[in-house]
Amino acid sequence: MSKVVVFSHPLIDHKMAKIRDKATDTKQFRETVSEIGMLVTYEITRDFETIPKIVETPITTTTAHVLKKPVVIVPILRAGLGMVEGIHNIIPSARIGHVGVYRDEETLEPHEYFAKFPADIADSAVLIVDPMLATGGSASAAITMVKRRGATDIRFVGLVGCPEGVKRLQNEHPDVDIYLAAMDERLNEKGYIVPGLGDCGDRLFGTK
Numbered sequence: 001m002s003k004v005v006v007f008s009h010p011l012i013d014h015k016m017a018k019i020r021d022k023a024t025d026t027k028q029f030r031e032t033v034s035e036i037g038m039l040v041t042y043e044i045t046r047d048f049e050t051i052p053k054i055v056e057t058p059i060t061t062t063t064a065h066v067l068k069k070p071v072v073i074v075p076i077l078r079a080g081l082g083m084v085e086g087i088h089n090i091i092p093s094a095r096i097g098h099v100g101v102y103r104d105e106e107t108l109e110p111h112e113y114f115a116k117f118p119a120d121i122a123d124s125a126v127l128i129v130d131p132m133l134a135t136g137g138s139a140s141a142a143i144t145m146v147k148r149r150g151a152t153d154i155r156f157v158g159l160v161g162c163p164e165g166v167k168r169l170q171n172e173h174p175d176v177d178i179y180l181a182a183m184d185e186r187l188n189e190k191g192y193i194v195p196g197l198g199d200c201g202d203r204l205f206g207t208k
């Protein structure tokens with residue numbers, strides 16, 4: 001069974017309060033989502049493996065440590081894009097894949113419409129990024145898409161989750177650890193997370 005980590009950090013909580021607030025405008029919302037993406041990166045990479053590397057410092061030769069595997073960030077379009085810049089700031093060597101999945105507003109079923117990945121995704125540590133884990137359908141579909149390309153080392157990184165989404169992801173992908181900034185109460189009858197923050201894609205891109 002996969003691990004579920006809900007971050008507990010005053011700065012993350014402070015910024016989560018800002019993006020939950022319906023009075024926060026598009027610019028502030030986008031900036032804050034990106035900042036939270038940067039902060040959570042420290043935790044999601046905590047168990048990344050390192051390998052020794054001989055480095056010449058200005059003083060002497062020493063054994064330092066570097067990341068063992070390349071990293072691939074895979075945002076789920078559209079809302080996942082909001083977290084990419086923050087994560088990429090901390091892992092500038094990471095490559096970026098893209099997965100297009102939208103959820104049908106009536107059935108809540110995920111629909112795939114785009115996929116583009118770096119060639120060596122199978123050998124990389126993959127971060128599937130989407131701020132919202134609601135029914136879990138979109139995240140599960142995105143994980144299946146990267147697994148089809150041979151990826152085996154996969155983490156899901158979200159901001160707001162709920163028990164329904166976590167349960168589905170753990171059932172369908174028990175090998176994928178789940179990282180969230182908050183675990184909310186439930187889904188409402190329209191499939192929105194309560195209390196949540198509304199429609200993340202629309203709030204990031206000003207489309208409603």
Ligand SMILES: O=P(O)(O)OC[C@H]1O[C@H](OP(=O)(O)OP(=O)(O)O)[C@H](O)[C@@H]1O
Nearest residue numbers: 077078079102103134135136137138201
């Ligand atoms: O867990 P689920 O029930 O699948 O819901 C979560 C998905 O819904 C939202 O995307 P949406 O379909 O609104 O697409 P958008 O980001 O393009 O607005 C969100 O960004 C997730 O991808």
Ligand SMILES: O=c1cc[nH]c(=O)[nH]1
Nearest residue numbers: 134192193198199200
């Ligand atoms: O609460 C939700 C659920 C799905 N997608 C969102 O953007 N928000």
Ligand SMILES: [Mg+2]
Nearest residue numbers: 199200201202
């Ligand atoms: Mg949306």
